[in-house]
Amino acid sequence: MPPVVLADSFAESKRLLKSENHQPVSIADQYRAIGQRLGLDFSPTIRLFDLLPIFLHGSRHAEVRRIMAARLANARVRQEQAAQRLIEQLPTLLAPGTTLDLVGSFVTPLWAALASADNTKLEIEPGLAADIIALLDSKSRLRDRMATNEKIRRFIALDPANADERLISLGLSVLGTLPLAGSITLSLHSLFSANLGKPLSSLNYPKRFPVSAIPVTDRVAVGHCPHAGSAAGEITRCVLHSGKYSTEENDELLYGVGEHACLGRSIANAVWSMITSALSTAGSTILSSQLALEYPAPQTDEDLLNMPLGFINVRALKVEIGA
Numbered sequence: 001m002p003p004v005v006l007a008d009s010f011a012e013s014k015r016l017l018k019s020e021n022h023q024p025v026s027i028a029d030q031y032r033a034i035g036q037r038l039g040l041d042f043s044p045t046i047r048l049f050d051l052l053p054i055f056l057h058g059s060r061h062a063e064v065r066r067i068m069a070a071r072l073a074n075a076r077v078r079q080e081q082a083a084q085r086l087i088e089q090l091p092t093l094l095a096p097g098t099t100l101d102l103v104g105s106f107v108t109p110l111w112a113a114l115a116s117a118d119n120t121k122l123e124i125e126p127g128l129a130a131d132i133i134a135l136l137d138s139k140s141r142l143r144d145r146m147a148t149n150e151k152i153r154r155f156i157a158l159d160p161a162n163a164d165e166r167l168i169s170l171g172l173s174v175l176g177t178l179p180l181a182g183s184i185t186l187s188l189h190s191l192f193s194a195n196l197g198k199p200l201s202s203l204n205y206p207k208r209f210p211v212s213a214i215p216v217t218d219r220v221a222v223g224h225c226p227h228a229g230s231a232a233g234e235i236t237r238c239v240l241h242s243g244k245y246s247t248e249e250n251d252e253l254l255y256g257v258g259e260h261a262c263l264g265r266s267i268a269n270a271v272w273s274m275i276t277s278a279l280s281t282a283g284s285t286i287l288s289s290q291l292a293l294e295y296p297a298p299q300t301d302e303d304l305l306n307m308p309l310g311f312i313n314v315r316a317l318k319v320e321i322g323a
């Protein structure tokens with residue numbers, strides 16, 4: 001791996017994200033390099049990552065981004081209605097005397113409702129989006145990567161004539177699931193743990209997610225190919241969300257800026273505002289809030305540099321509810 005340096009100031013991160021001279025790191029190229037080195041066929045994985053805008057640049061990026069933006073715009077009203085139906089039940093779910101995992105009982109069904117309202121009628125094997133996210137995890141075992149590669153191969157083989165279109169929908173699901181589920185869960189945990197025992201109806205709810213599941217994103221200077229093996233270019237890890245930033249700075253970089261700014265920000269903001277409205281009508285209090293993560297949340301600059309996955313992957317949020 002080439003060296004990674006941290007751009008840990010708001011101004012520097014923002015400058016790099018807006019700079020035409022810096023591009024995302026290509027995950028498809030990483031898999032090309034691994035495949036070549038080990039003599040393995042990662043072509044299904046490469047085809048998928050070559051369609052994820054977050055890792056692309058230039059005209060290819062613009063083309064895929066346009067298609068995804070049109071799909072999201074098309075689904076917007078249905079997604080908002082589906083989210084509203086589910087979020088309305090939140091105050092009932094938080095009944096005094098219960099203990100529940102909010103990821104399993106609220107956040108995961110919420111994402112499923114958003115995904116099915118997208119209406120592309122895409123059959124995605126359960127767990128495939130999570131397996132694809134694990135392909136980005138530097139600690140994933142080769143055997144697991146190969147198994148996911150085969151799942152993507154089967155996904156393509158189901159309808160080869162429309163493979164790219166279907167891979168784009170799969171990619172949209174991958175890019176939406178973890179950031180949204182993670183940011184909702186982390187934000188609820190941060191709010192609850194700062195306000196234990198206080199009526200949910202009395203809290204001061206922030207307008208934007210107070211914690212992000214994407215605290216960093218990587219960029220490399222144009223002209224450098226960080227995974228070709230030779231002349232390795234330095235990767236700059238831009239900090240998007242940090243305790244060192246002001247609320248306004250965190251809000252500004254929550255969804256990124258520049259060419260790659262998040263396409264899901266409008267639905268994500270709408271979902272957060274529906275959740276906070278629902279919570280402010282809940283008659284209960286949170287007595288305890290326990291978060292379980294795939295990896296510990298990064299606290300220091302060193303943690304941010306060593307994150308094996310650019311996302312914070314949540315497993316559970318166990319809450320105990322009181323009157």
Ligand code: HEM
Nearest residue numbers: 053054175176179180183217254255256260262263264268
């Ligand atoms: C709170 C939830 C979310 C957060 C914090 C978030 C954050 C981000 C960030 C920071 C980026 C830019 C990364 C970079 O510059 O390297 C991004 C890109 C993207 N996001 Fe989100 N996101 C969220 C929800 C969603 C949802 C729900 C969807 C889709 C349904 C989505 C779709 C995308 C797409 C397609 C891109 C790539 C845009 C491009 O590269 O042109 N996001 N997101």
